Amino acid sequence: MKRLFLLISILVVSKFSAQTWATEDQYIQRFAQYAVEEMEKYKIPASITLAQGLLETGGGQSILAQEGKNHFGIKCKEDWTGKTMKHTDDAPNECFRVYDDPKQSYEDHSKFLATRKYYTNLFTLDMKDYKAWANGLKKAGYATNPRYASILIGKIERYKLYEFDNTNSKEVLYAVLRKYPDLKDDKAFMAKLEPSKIIKKEPVTVKVPYKQTSYAEQQKRVERIKSNAEILNSILIKSHPNEGLKYIVIPEDTTVRFIAAKFKISESKLVKWNELETDILHKNDIVFLESKNSDGNTATYKAESGENMHDIAQKFGIKLTKLYAKNRMDEGQKPVAGQLIYLIDKKPKN
Incomplete structure (x- = not known):
């Protein structure tokens, strides 16, 4: 949780493909809705949650985000009974939580802040005062980097994430579209925004000639397992x-x-x-x-x-x-x- 920067894999990806995002802008487009939903439930500024997600995952490219759908570096701890993965953070082979969906990671992050005594004072702050929250997180010991608060504030102001603190879960996708007008050409995004306006196309049946192959040829296609x-x-x-x-x-x-x-x-x-x-x-x-x-x-x-x-x-x-x-x-x-x-x-x- 406390390590600020994880190793970033350089991947060539398309928008919204599986668990990969090419830029921080794409990360915001994909996860702003989760951050706003968590804000409504737990009163944590969406701008803070998004900035932390950007920072912890390197814009969605970290190993934990890619393989474990873990966007906030939450370690196993004694009370975790779900799936786990090993990853080097403060020490080699540390135990981190693995989620079935990034949405679970976002909710777990909210619970982490809401249920631990170290962060109690955060919830007395103005929910729209992202600077106070950033400094409050640093003061509470969320991260060891002395510049942690200023880094969060920098990301919030660079991408104007504070705009999401003034929206709700029903309007958040429209807010994303205002920030990124080119998304109007993205069918996957527009399907979430206005599903009724997407015309369903009948599937096309393609006939492929059957070609029989020998057992030996089939075996060659099977991935070879390395020996010990x-x-x-x-x-x-x-x-x-x-x-x-x-x-x-x-x-x-x-x-x-x-x-x-x-x-x-x-x-x-x-x-x-x-x-x-x-x-x-x-x-x-x-x-x-x-x-x-x-x-x-x-x-x-x-x-x-x-x-x-x-x-x-x-x-x-x-x-x-x-x-x-x-x-x-x-x-x-x-x-x-x-x-x-x-x-x-x-x-x-x-």
Whole structure:
């Protein structure tokens, strides 16, 4: 949630195709209605919601938006029982919510603000004062970027998103059309605006000559599945958010010996750097290719259900012994779900 910029994939797309949008203008055209509907239900300015969506998704191009229909970077947390996906944000392989439709993401974002005590003061503000809301979000700790409020305000004023704060869900599509007159030529958009004026065309039946193919030819068309060895040989070295430490994510079950040979690092070093107790590495395990740091890249972290201290140490690139020491825990002691784990010493070092 707190990471402001996600990796943007450059895609060649057409308007409103599936989950891809070429520009921020297209994002506004597609999701202004959701933002206004949420404003009516939860009293959150539509301009703020749209600006946050633009920023979090890079105009709809982020991996979370594309693959998970998650437009606000909401992580799983303990109360989430729906589908999930792994994505690197503050740490590698963090758990993020996956939605069936972006509309669900918009509503979840509204509930997130409306039900958490940190944001209570926001709802005492004038709903049409987008500047106060932007600054209020920053003050409440929604994001760590000191320029977060000014970035939101900049997007709102650049695209005149405040205009949506003065409309309703029945009129919002007309407001979009006023902003983007060329949409009158977009049949998909106009169908939503005035469905009764769209003339239905009878489907055209096309006869295609049947051509029999051999079993061998059919098999050639079936997508070839990579073997475990091929998958493992395609592993890429990544840069960890904690000072750029080199690490990999294991794509299939394998051994320390295989990884050591592939990256020309001794097995003993891999075992030491990653505090391993077995030679077996499992799918989605995080493995560092150099010694981890003594501190994490964020101050604290709330342990998730089922996590142990080794999991957290790997997630944040911190030495396990240091992690135990910072939290005054004995070796092997497990955290409980929701426990606040310190990743940086409570008191500054002398």
